Amino acid sequence: MSDGNLYLGFDFSTQQLKVIAIRESLEIFCEESIQFDGDIPEYKTQGGVHRYPYEPLKVTAPPLMWVSALDLILKKLKASKFPFERVASISGAGQQHGSIYWSVGGVESLKTLDPALPLRDNLRTAFAIESSPVWMDSSTAVECRNLEESVAGPLTLSAITGSRGYERFTGNQISKILKGTSNKIARISLVSSFAASLLIGSVAPIDLSDGSGMNLLNIKSKLWEECLLVASGGEKLAEMLGPPIPTNSIIGELHPYYQVRYGFSKKCRVVSFTGDNPSSLAGLPAHPGDIVISLGTSDTLFLSLSEHVPSLMGHVFVSPLDPSNYMGLLCYKNGSLARERVRDICAEGSWDKFNSLLEKTPPGNNGVIGMYFFDAEITPDIQGLHLFDSNSNPITEIAHEQQVRAILEGQIIAKLLHSSSLGYTTGPSSRVLATGGASNNPHILQLIADIFNCSVYIVDSTSNSACLGAAIRAIFSTNVIPDTTYPELVERAVKCSFATEPRSELVSLYRNMLLRYKQLEESILAAKS
Ligand SMILES: Nc1ncnc2c1ncn2[C@@H]1O[C@H](COP(=O)(O)OP(=O)(O)O)[C@@H](O)[C@H]1O
Numbered sequence: 001m002s003d004g005n006l007y008l009g010f011d012f013s014t015q016q017l018k019v020i021a022i023r024e025s026l027e028i029f030c031e032e033s034i035q036f037d038g039d040i041p042e043y044k045t046q047g048g049v050h051r052y053p054y055e056p057l058k059v060t061a062p063p064l065m066w067v068s069a070l071d072l073i074l075k076k077l078k079a080s081k082f083p084f085e086r087v088a089s090i091s092g093a094g095q096q097h098g099s100i101y102w103s104v105g106g107v108e109s110l111k112t113l114d115p116a117l118p119l120r121d122n123l124r125t126a127f128a129i130e131s132s133p134v135w136m137d138s139s140t141a142v143e144c145r146n147l148e149e150s151v152a153g154p155l156t157l158s159a160i161t162g163s164r165g166y167e168r169f170t171g172n173q174i175s176k177i178l179k180g181t182s183n184k185i186a187r188i189s190l191v192s193s194f195a196a197s198l199l200i201g202s203v204a205p206i207d208l209s210d211g212s213g214m215n216l217l218n219i220k221s222k223l224w225e226e227c228l229l230v231a232s233g234g235e236k237l238a239e240m241l242g243p244p245i246p247t248n249s250i251i252g253e254l255h256p257y258y259q260v261r262y263g264f265s266k267k268c269r270v271v272s273f274t275g276d277n278p279s280s281l282a283g284l285p286a287h288p289g290d291i292v293i294s295l296g297t298s299d300t301l302f303l304s305l306s307e308h309v310p311s312l313m314g315h316v317f318v319s320p321l322d323p324s325n326y327m328g329l330l331c332y333k334n335g336s337l338a339r340e341r342v343r344d345i346c347a348e349g350s351w352d353k354f355n356s357l358l359e360k361t362p363p364g365n366n367g368v369i370g371m372y373f374f375d376a377e378i379t380p381d382i383q384g385l386h387l388f389d390s391n392s393n394p395i396t397e398i399a400h401e402q403q404v405r406a407i408l409e410g411q412i413i414a415k416l417l418h419s420s421s422l423g424y425t426t427g428p429s430s431r432v433l434a435t436g437g438a439s440n441n442p443h444i445l446q447l448i449a450d451i452f453n454c455s456v457y458i459v460d461s462t463s464n465s466a467c468l469g470a471a472i473r474a475i476f477s478t479n480v481i482p483d484t485t486y487p488e489l490v491e492r493a494v495k496c497s498f499a500t501e502p503r504s505e506l507v508s509l510y511r512n513m514l515l516r517y518k519q520l521e522e523s524i525l526a527a528k529s
């Protein structure tokens with residue numbers, strides 16, 4: 001195989017930093033990852049985050065941990081003799097909505113990175129706020145309501161920004177941070193633009209697609225909405241954020257730090273990073289009518305949209321593929337971490353045992369339904385463990401094998417219920433493209449097929465579609481492959497294979513179960529209000 005150029009795609013996700021290198025022929029050259037909890041334990045995270053027993057809605061992560069993870073993953077690549085000099089361009093992704101607050105000195109130290117030191121030692125005092133709020137935080141309900149009121153209500157905020165006020169959305173997080181600190185904040189980044197900043201040695205601009213997850217960007221004008229900036233952070237917020245840029249823009253050349261320390265080429269260019277979900281969409285050959293289900297730390301369901309219909313549920317972002325289009329997304333906080341908790345309680349921490357228990361119960365779980373919202377759920381706004389028997393009476397105890405089926409069927413039925421209510425429905429030629437760590441589990445894929453009544457496909461080469469999308473964006477944005485549209489490039493680069501199809505005999509069972517789930521969810525929400 002020729003020793004041609006390579007292209008890197010990073011993903012700074014909740015639990016780990018991942019990177020994929022692809023060849024100009026679009027084949028994967030190598031993958032690497034760093035688990036925050038296990039590989040850099042000095043930061044003492046659990047599931048990549050810090051939680052606060054006396055502030056259960058607060059969830060943060062230390063930006064210096066993400067810096068250390070970049071040091072470590074590049075060190076691992078160097079130890080494996082990775083040919084850094086062949087890297088022609090780099091892009092990446094980051095968990096959405098998290099916010100990083102650069103100090104004045106931090107902005108300066110970015111420019112003067114010393115290659116004799118790890119990034120961590122260069123940037124140890126770079127952050128005015130040492131614990132960044134991340135997407136699992138839901139402590140900003142007051143800020144959300146205030147922002148909604150600043151534009152005559154939640155539906156108006158959704159019409160402008162693509163979402164009603166959501167606690168994890170960055171504008172509300174910034175509002176809370178700025179109220180609570182006197183530290184001098186020079187600039188504010190998202191996780192995606194923060195990661196890009198490390199590579200170019202200056203604070204990188206926020207891209208339109210990830211910027212859509214802030215409750216600050218007008219997704220039609222593609223500009224920050226002035227009144228929302230003022231309501232969230234005052235007159236200076238525009239300056240702290242900088243102007244947003246189209247996703248897939250070339251934002252600069254790799255800082256000389258990386259040439260000296262690792263041997264990267266002087267000509268290596270950096271393409272704007274974006275949110276992990278937009279980057280994942282960019283890494284999948286989704287056709288019109290296809291739906292993507294990403295089963296990572298968060299579970300998400302997303303698809304390409306040609307228009308934006310304001311709603312009080314779900315989100316619409318500027319498309320990472322074409323700024324005149326959109327991306328619809330539903331997010332579930334209780335995703336893999338909730339499944340892991342049931343796995344650990346019922347299956348001794350083993351996915352194989354988890355799957356064996358699933359097989360001991362019939363589809364439909366003999367009418368038992370479960371909602372496993374250990375964390376305050378995003379879609380919908382419910383918390384707690386809610387179990388119901390076949391007559392929809394609340395129960396408290398079910399067998400381990402019923403627990404396993406209940407969490408999986410409950411999570412997938414919820415996705416079908418909420419996506420259908422937004423008109424995100426599958427047609428006869430639709431596919432569900434599954435990605436994310438849990439898409440490696442064939443039992444979960446079969447449940448998705450049965451409940452969505454749709455064939456499920458997976459990407460042959462990797463479940464890290466956010467990294468793959470970033471690497472493909474790195475190639476595409478540097479015009480290395482002329483006369484090729486982005487969809488054509490993705491079709492060539494990403495091979496999806498058939499994973500499983502629905503069992504037609506289960507269609508009516510799951511349709512009835514969905515109706516019961518809908519009634520139960522409505523009753524829980526009604527009891528809250
Ligand atoms: N066989 C499996 N069955 C179910 N879940 C799995 C399996 N293998 C991995 N996972 C889940 O995948 C998750 C990681 O997925 P990933 O997409 O890498 O997350 P993120 O991008 O948020 O870091 C883990 O938290 C783990 O629970």
Ligand SMILES: O=C(CO)[C@@H](O)[C@H](O)COP(=O)(O)O
Nearest residue numbers: 013014095096135296297298
């Ligand atoms: O909040 C959202 C999307 O709105 C989450 O999807 C985060 O982007 C976290 O991503 P993962 O770490 O689960 O990939």
